[in-house]
Amino acid sequence: MTKTHTTSWPVPHAWHLLGLLCLAGGGLAGCTPAADSPAVANTTQQHQKPVAVARGKIEVDGGLLELATAVDGTVQQIAVREGQQVQAGQLLLKVHDEDLRAELSVAQSSYQLAQARHKALAAKLPLLQTQLKRLQAAARDGAADLQEVDNAQAALRNAQSEAEVAQAEVKLAQTKTQQLRERQRLYALHAPEAATVVHLRAQVGSQVHTSQAAMRLLPLRPLRIRAELNESFAGTVQKGMRASVVLDNDSSTALPEARVLRINPMYGPSTLQDDAQRGPLRVVECVLEFETAPGNVRVGQNVRVSFHE
Structure with a gap:
């Protein structure tokens, strides 16, 4: 790793020439990560030197x-x-579901039939109950024998059992219909x-x-910046640090200021930077959030980030 003799913070090998250019222009406003970058738009940072620079990419929060x-x-x-x-x-x-729709149609018909049967059986119960009460009253007055009362009681019990079975059939048919409808939603x-x-x-x-x-x-979520910090800057950038951002292919347009949201605790290979002599660089990913929503940017665009204290 190469260090300049005019500053105390380290500059990565791949960015050596960039650091020299920034430091040589120390009396100028807004030194950016590349020699052809303009001054950042934010006036509070135009007289500050970046403590770190990085390449990044515009992403949507949480990903696609x-x-x-x-x-x-x-x-x-x-x-x-x-x-x-x-x-x-x-x-x-939608996925084709003809077989399922046919099965659902049969289940719905069975459900309707079970409801009709239960309704018919349930309608008999009040009549049988009324008939039993009349026979019991008549038997107490001696106008009916006990056999007729027993027969009426048996008829009521049978009707009640049939109604209970029909009600269970209704619930079963309803459950099957609901299950098929839930399966249909999967299509x-x-x-x-x-x-x-x-x-x-x-x-x-x-x-x-x-x-x-x-x-x-x-x-439709907020846009984020996923920047790659060279290992030389890993200890320089901190959570909450401010940063200026410009598009990598249009350095004449500065984006809204951003702040460091989180820093990955692990090193990984770079996907945006490469050193022709040493190959892929080791970097630490850094996620930044814009302080205001940026306009005219797209997910996947490359940016350059300048971090300031």
Whole structure:
């Protein structure tokens, strides 16, 4: 690792020339990670030298949503298109469910028949109860014999048993119908939250599987910056530190100021930086949040971040 003789903070090998350029322009405002970068827009930082610089990428908080169907099958309907904004619960895709719909139709018919049978049996009970009371009263007055009372009691008990069995059949048919309806919901894919459809991997007539995403959504969440701190800066950048940000391909436009949200405690290989002599660099990932929502930026854009005390 190479260190300059004009400052106490370390500069990574891949950024050596960058550090020299920044330090040589110490009397100028807003030294940025690259020699062709303009001064940052925030006036409070125009007279500060960055204590660290890093490359980063714009991401959405929590990442993209890869959605797969809950069942394997053939796509019957795609209800959205790429680039369309969807709301939570909105239908995205349906899988063919003819066999299930036929089974559900039979279950619904059985449920209706069970309800009708139970209703008919339940309607007999008040009449049988009234008849039994009349016979019991008549038997006390000597106008009816006890055999007739016994027969009426037996008829009421049988009707009550049949009504109870019919009620159990209704509950069973209802449970089966509800289960089939729940299964049917698995054949439809809905948006879990508000988002934009960015990629459709399925089309009508194609096969979908639970192990493969059928579409990708960009959720409507705040944007974040995932920056890669060279190991030389690992101890320099702290949580809550302010940072200025510019687009990597358009350094003339400064983005809103950002703050360090969290720092990964582990080292990892860089995906944005590379040293031609030493190969991939070891970096620590650093996530920053914008203080105000940035405009005209897209997820996946590369940025340059200058950290300030």
